[in-house]
Amino acid sequence: MLIRVIRGKIALMDFINEPFDIRLLPKAEDVPLTPIEKAYLLVIRIEWGISATVLLITGTVLIFSVKSLQHPVWIFSIFAGLIALAFGYAVVQTKSFSQKAYALRDKDVIYRSGWIVQKTHTCPFNRIQHSSVTTGFFERKYGLATLILYTAGTDETDLQIPGLKEADAYAMKEWITQQIIHEEQPGA
Amino acid sequence: MKNNQEHNWNIPQRQASAGLLVIVYKALITVIKVIWPLALVVIFRERNKNFDTFEMLLIGVPAIILIRSVIDFFYFRFYIEKDDLIIKRGFLSKKVITIPLRKIQSVHIEQNLVHQFLSVAKLTIDTAGSEKSEAEIDAISIYKAESFKEFLLKNEKIAKDAEQSGSREVEIPLIRLSVRDLFKLGLSANHLQAFFIVLAFGVSMLQNLEEIFGNRVITLIQESSSAIGFSIASVASLIVFVLIISVIVSIVKIVLNYSNFNCSETEQGFRIQTGLINIRQNFVPFSKIQFISWQANWIRCKIGLYMLEFHQAQNEQAKKKQRIRLPITKREYVTRLLEPYHQAVKPVAQSVHGIHKIYPIRRMLVTGLPMALLMAGLAFFWIKEYAVLFLLWLPYAYLINLVYRKKFRFYVSPEAFQVNSGAWGKKSKIAQWYKIQYVELRQSFYQRKKQLATLIIHTAGGKIRVPYIQLDLARAIQNYSLYKIETATKHWM
Numbered sequence: 175m176l177i178r179v180i181r182g183k184i185a186l187m188d189f190i191n192e193p194f195d196i197r198l199l200p201k202a203e204d205v206p207l208t209p210i211e212k213a214y215l216l217v218i219r220i221e222w223g224i225s226a227t228v229l230l231i232t233g234t235v236l237i238f239s240v241k242s243l244q245h246p247v248w249i250f251s252i253f254a255g256l257i258a259l260a261f262g263y264a265v266v267q268t269k270s271f272s273q274k275a276y277a278l279r280d281k282d283v284i285y286r287s288g289w290i291v292q293k294t295h296t297c298p299f300n301r302i303q304h305s306s307v308t309t310g311f312f313e314r315k316y317g318l319a320t321l322i323l324y325t326a327g328t329d330e331t332d333l334q335i336p337g338l339k340e341a342d343a344y345a346m347k348e349w350i351t352q353q354i355i356h357e358e359q360p361g362a
Numbered sequence: 363m364k365n366n367q368e369h370n371w372n373i374p375q376r377q378a379s380a381g382l383l384v385i386v387y388k389a390l391i392t393v394i395k396v397i398w399p400l401a402l403v404v405i406f407r408e409r410n411k412n413f414d415t416f417e418m419l420l421i422g423v424p425a426i427i428l429i430r431s432v433i434d435f436f437y438f439r440f441y442i443e444k445d446d447l448i449i450k451r452g453f454l455s456k457k458v459i460t461i462p463l464r465k466i467q468s469v470h471i472e473q474n475l476v477h478q479f480l481s482v483a484k485l486t487i488d489t490a491g492s493e494k495s496e497a498e499i500d501a502i503s504i505y506k507a508e509s510f511k512e513f514l515l516k517n518e519k520i521a522k523d524a525e526q527s528g529s530r531e532v533e534i535p536l537i538r539l540s541v542r543d544l545f546k547l548g549l550s551a552n553h554l555q556a557f558f559i560v561l562a563f564g565v566s567m568l569q570n571l572e573e574i575f576g577n578r579v580i581t582l583i584q585e586s587s588s589a590i591g592f593s594i595a596s597v598a599s600l601i602v603f604v605l606i607i608s609v610i611v612s613i614v615k616i617v618l619n620y621s622n623f624n625c626s627e628t629e630q631g632f633r634i635q636t637g638l639i640n641i642r643q644n645f646v647p648f649s650k651i652q653f654i655s656w657q658a659n660w661i662r663c664k665i666g667l668y669m670l671e672f673h674q675a676q677n678e679q680a681k682k683k684q685r686i687r688l689p690i691t692k693r694e695y696v697t698r699l700l701e702p703y704h705q706a707v708k709p710v711a712q713s714v715h716g717i718h719k720i721y722p723i724r725r726m727l728v729t730g731l732p733m734a735l736l737m738a739g740l741a742f743f744w745i746k747e748y749a750v751l752f753l754l755w756l757p758y759a760y761l762i763n764l765v766y767r768k769k770f771r772f773y774v775s776p777e778a779f780q781v782n783s784g785a786w787g788k789k790s791k792i793a794q795w796y797k798i799q800y801v802e803l804r805q806s807f808y809q810r811k812k813q814l815a816t817l818i819i820h821t822a823g824g825k826i827r828v829p830y831i832q833l834d835l836a837r838a839i840q841n842y843s844l845y846k847i848e849t850a851t852k853h854w855m
Contacts, residue, residue, distance in 0.1 A: 196838060196841075196842060199838075199841045199842060199845050200841065200844075200845070201837070201841055202837070202840060202841055202844060203837050281844075281848040282844060282848065288804075290806065290807070291804055291805065291806050292804070292805045292806075292810065293802055293803070293804050294802065294803040294804075295800055295801070295802050296800060296801050296802075296803075296840060296844060297799070297800035297801075298800070298844060298847045298848050300847065300848065300850075301798075301799045301800060301847060301854070325799045325800055325820070326675055326799055326822035326854075326855075327799040327800055327820035327821065327822060327825070333800070
């Protein structure tokens with residue numbers, strides 16, 4: 175008896191092992207997410223406009239150069255197909271734009287995207303290898319930027335948060351970098 | 363053994379001079395691969411007295427490749443500068459590869475027949491992350507290779523924990539394979555895979571022949587095959603023939619890959635050596651293991667044979683080449699190999715979860731139906747109304763997913779989780795929570811409506827998928843893994 179009590183005391187001094195309640199864990203789903211900038215929708219639209227034009231031109235060239243396609247049925251179905259494709263794509267893009275939202279917590283970053291399949295990535299800072307900010311040509315016109323976070327995960331798709339105000343993106347990158355340095359000290 | 367001479371790695375080094383032969387051999391293989399159809403043409407067509415451009419090409423191209431590789435050999439240098447490994451190569455286009463020593467993940471020594479004959483080896487150096495700068499030294503004397511490997515890995519060890527640098531390693535042998543084991547492995551291998559290799563080989567041979575001889579071959583084959591006719595006997599004998607070939611091919615593959623298989627445990631990790639002609643040596647440090655999986659196909663399940671794999675932090679390219687699966691002939695081996703990482707979770711699980719009962723129906727509709735319709739549609743042009751038979755794919759898809767759901771289990775324990783799955787066969791994966799890189803929750807329209815989710819757990823060694831679980835459960839798992847990652851004191855690598 176006595177020995178056990180003593181052992182218990184020693185054990186208690188060595189480490190604290192409180193009962194663990196899984197329900198008390200911080201909940202990622204309760205965090206309000208910030209939608210990305212509205213202006214990004216314009217960027218998406220412009221990029222869509224360009225690719226739709228290219229598609230239509232390709233279709234026209236195809237019809238002009240291939241004799242056997244110069245039949246009303248073919249012409250109609252090719253253009254109908256292309257237009258359906260372009261507008262379907264526009265709908266999907268607009269819908270998924272409204273899904274794109276993010277949140278920074280103390281120790282991780284949450285990013286939600288996708289409309290047909292909604293994806294929520296949560297990536298802890300102590301797993302981020304490095305980060306970068308990129309600005310595409312049209313993004314720059316609207317003062318927007320994309321934040322890219324690289325992890326050691328094997329998927330090619332690293333975490334990319336588009337449609338941030340350029341200043342915000344750099345501030346976030348800076349903050350995350352600080353967190354990474356802060357995190358690395360105890361582990362390494 | 364004249365092993366212990368200290369090399370000074372700071373001086374730029376060439377490859378072993380015997381290695382010139384290796385280089386020439388490698389170049390010759392490349393040349394032969396490119397040029398053999400051309401050579402056939404020259405040999406088989408009518409004799410031409412003049413020396414024409416075709417033959418010039420035939421001699422010129424290999425000569426250039428050979429000369430280039432020989433020149434490259436003399437311009438190849440590697441050395442250590444401060445904390446970087448530097449490799450300089452190339453004469454026409456110079457290339458300098460710099461690899462920080464602490465970024466080196468693993469070093470592999472490989473020997474093919476020529477290497478063994480000349481007692482040299484090929485050294486491959488793996489780095490972490492997505493950088494594609496893979497470093498290779500084609501020919502280095504085997505003694506040098508061993509000590510260089512030790513040097514590179516020791517360096518990394520010093521960086522991590524200085525106190526252990528001096529200790530001599532003790533090796534405990536774990537697994538060896540008997541001839542009987544090899545035979546069992548060969549017979550139970552996936553013959554379908556071997557079948558497709560045989561098929562692809564046949565088709566590419568046929569294409570090459572066709573390019574050279576024109577349509578003559580094709581008509582010859584057509585004539586002979588129509589002469590036989592499609593009697594049931596001929597079809598049956600063809601199937602038996604292909605089966606026998608496939609079994610032979612898989613046995614040969616197993617014998618080539620797993621002869622001399624030897625796995626042992628050291629203080630730092632597992633050492634694996636395998637191969638009959640191409641001997642591969644692989645060292646798996648404990649700390650680099652991200653998760654462990656073992657699996658068996660239907661036949662192997664029955665005879666208790668498993669293939670175990672250590673999923674390490676490596677880039678995708680290197681992974682495919684260096685991947686070694688450990689044949690497990692006894693159940694105890696799994697327990698033994700798991701020991702340094704984490705024991706099996708199943709017996710100590712605090713909770714067990716399955717996937718939602720709607721799963722088989724959804725899978726049948728979402729993936730099975732389009733597949734069946736596509737196949738039936740394509741087949742219609744070919745076998746007309748019999749194409750309807752392809753719709754039998756639907757009940758098959760339903761049944762297979764039903765079995766999958768029945769067998770799927772997610773075991774949770776405080777430090778690790780285990781996923782058991784498989785429809786025909788069996789597959790188990792074990793991962794420690796803190797090895798996770800990030801967590802992904804996926805929800806389709808349907809899943810959003812029904813409060814279900816698919817959880818994808820990403821590690822540096824690959825991802826683990828848990829489909830169609832209750833949203834609450836998915837979120838609980840997500841929050842728990844985030845908690846474990848963010849409070850982890852151990853580094854994941």
